[in-house]
Amino acid sequence: MRYPFLAGAVTVLTVAALAACGSSADGNGPEAAGAQRPAASGPAVPGPSTEASDPPATPTAPAPPKAPAEPATEDPAAPGPPSAPAATAEGPKTPTDQLTPATGSFTKKQKEYLEDRVPQGMDPAAVLQTGQETCDKLRYLVRVDRDTAVGAIATEEITDAPAAVAGLCPQHQDLVDEAAYAYPDGTHTGKALRPGVYRSASPTTNCSWQIEGAGGKELASGSSDTGKSRKITIPKSARTFTSTGCYAWLAEGAKG
Structure with missing residues (x-):
């Protein structure tokens, strides 16, 4: 369950969570009941950047006129390119032996986390990033206030925390156990x-x-x-x- 005062903390969580990725100093914070809880939503994943094309070279002589091309016909009923399915979409999943990133490789733990989680046609690295962001949020929250971190799991404000912790950040298993x-x-x-x-x-x-x-x-x-x-x-x-x-x-x- 979210409350109105959480909305303004999305940016704070994103910056602080990423800055805290290298730290493992998790522990009990002061019992700050009523403290502002950062929102559970993570940062948007940026899409691929586009490169500007080189400016056309100045011709040295006028080119002969070309015959006008026939106008392309477009079928308004023709479907566009399919969009990637959501990570939680139902349907066939990518087999574990086919879970390979564009570069490098997944660790055994990462593959275990991704098993039965990647819809066919989706980049497994994007699904993995979602789990890693969950771990980043927990790492940040537990440093600010441990009770809030446990509460965020219990209320499912941080979704899929048990699976992310089990596969990617087992140092936070005590939070999941207490939230139960x-x-x-x-x-x-x-x-x-x-x-x-x-x-x-x-x-x-x-x-x-x-x-x-x-x-x-x-x-x-x-x-x-x-x-x-x-x-x-x-x-x-x-x-x-x-x-x-x-x-x-x-x-x-x-x-x-």
């Missing part, structure tokens, strides 16, 4: 509920929550307009947990 026990905004019921203490990660100033037991009986509820992190306890008797505007709730202590 987090609650993004929404309603959670049944087996999805796990008793324990949780803290809100980067809540908005309109954060509210409600915990209900059997028969819809309210067990706890609350709200916060400060944008600061809050802690709640989900008891064993809880049957429904609803959160709005709190972004994500991260488990405290042991998971299970």
